[in-house]
Amino acid sequence: MDLKALLNKPLPKVSNQQSHKASRIFRIETMDLTFSNGTKATYERIAGGHGAVMAVPYDGKHFYLTVEYSGGVMEYMLGLVKGKIDAGESAEEAVVRELKEEIGYGANKTTLLKHEMTVAPGMLSLKMYCYLCEDLYECALDGDEPEPIDVVKLTPEEVKDLIFDPDSVLTEGRTIAALTLALRKIGALN
Numbered sequence: 579m580d581l582k583a584l585l586n587k588p589l590p591k592v593s594n595q596q597s598h599k600a601s602r603i604f605r606i607e608t609m610d611l612t613f614s615n616g617t618k619a620t621y622e623r624i625a626g627g628h629g630a631v632m633a634v635p636y637d638g639k640h641f642y643l644t645v646e647y648s649g650g651v652m653e654y655m656l657g658l659v660k661g662k663i664d665a666g667e668s669a670e671e672a673v674v675r676e677l678k679e680e681i682g683y684g685a686n687k688t689t690l691l692k693h694e695m696t697v698a699p700g701m702l703s704l705k706m707y708c709y710l711c712e713d714l715y716e717c718a719l720d721g722d723e724p725e726p727i728d729v730v731k732l733t734p735e736e737v738k739d740l741i742f743d744p745d746s747v748l749t750e751g752r753t754i755a756a757l758t759l760a761l762r763k764i765g766a767l768n
Contacts, residue, residue, distance in 0.1 A: 587614070588614045590611035590612055590613045590614070591611065591612045592609050592610070592611060593609070593610045593611075593612070594608075594609065594610040595607060595608070595609040595610075596608050596609075597625070600624075604624050604626070605624070605625050605626045606622055606623070606624060606625070607622065607623050607624075607625045607703075608620060608621070608622050609621055609622075609623075622701065623701050623702065623703055624701060624702050624703065624704075625703040626703070627662055627663075627703075627704065628662065628663040628664065628665055628667070629662070629663045629669065629694075629704070629705045629706065629707065630660060630661060630662050630663060630672075630704060630705070630706045630707070631660065631661060631662075631663060631669050631672045631673040631676060631706065631707050631708075631709065632658050632659070632660045632673075632695075632706055632707070632708045632709070632752060632753075632756050633658060633659040633660070633673045633676060633677050633685070633709055633711045634658055634691065634708065634709065634710050634711060634756050634757060634759075634760040635658075635659065635677060635681070635683060635685065635711045635712075635714055636710060636711065636712050636714075636760060636764065637712070637714050637731075638712070639733065640731035640732060640733060641731070641732050641733075641734070641737050641757065641760070642659075642681060642683070642714075642729050642730070642731055643656055643657065643658060643729070643730045643731075643732060643737075643753070644656070644657050644658060644659060644680065644681065644727045644728065644729060644730070645657075645727065645728040645729075645730060646723075646727050646728075647724075647725070648750075655749070655750055656730065656740075656747055656748050656749075656750070656753070657750045657752075657753045658752075658753050658756055658757070659673075659676050659677050659680045659681055660676065660706070660752070661675075661676035661679070661680070663707075669690075669707040669709075670688050670709070673685075673688055673707070673709045673711065674688065674711070675719065676721075677711060677714075678717050678718060678719040678721075679718075679719045679720065679721030679722070679723070680721055680723060680727050681727060681729050682716060682717065682718035683711075683714045683715065683716060683717065684714070684715050684716075684717040685711035685712060685713060685714055685715075686712075686713035686714075686715065687711070687712040687713040688709045688710070688711050688712075689709060689710040689712070689763065690707065690708070690709055691708040691709060691710050691756060691759040691760060691763060692707070692708040692755070692756070692759055693707060694706075694707065695707070695708055695752065695755065695756075697751070697752060706752065708752075708755075708756040708759060710759075710760045710763050710764075734761055734764065734766035735766075737757050737761060738761060738766070738767070740757075741754055741757060741758060741761075
């Protein structure tokens with residue numbers, strides 16, 4: 579099956595695109611679409627920003643996961659360092675900065691694991707770049723977190739158990755995907 583051909587279908591024609599400020603962070607866009615078969619629909623999406631990054635810190639023995647409050651589900655969640663790319667900043671610069679701000683480490687080596695991973699692309703314009711971050715060194719920067727983020731160090735075997743156990747406390751999809759890619763990159767995924 580030629581997946582590229584399926585993904586390269588003619589895009590719908592966009593008309594009446596409008597932007598509405600929803601909050602200090604979010605902007606909602608509405609757009610009227612006409613599909614190639616003539617069907618018309620109005621879509622909404624949360625738009626804006628320069629993209630985001632996710633770091634998979636690895637010191638050669640342990641992955642560094644975070645425990646952070648997640649307002650969307652109103653729980654503390656196990657995850658990874660993540661954050662937005664600032665204007666004029668590259669994704670690599672952003673991932674190292676976010677590491678320093680969130681867990682107090684920098685990385686001398688960053689390896690792109692996935693270019694433009696999407697999350698809920700039906701309604702979010704967000705594109706996230708995932709990096710394996712190695713050769714870690716202590717270096718803290720002030721960040722925008724309301725409380726210190728707890729760090730949990732886990733071996734590749736412990737991470738595999740979290741990913742593949744259906745009852746695991748690890749439920750955040752981006753984190754599961756990024757850790758799986760990192761395990762494969764370091765040769766720990768059979």
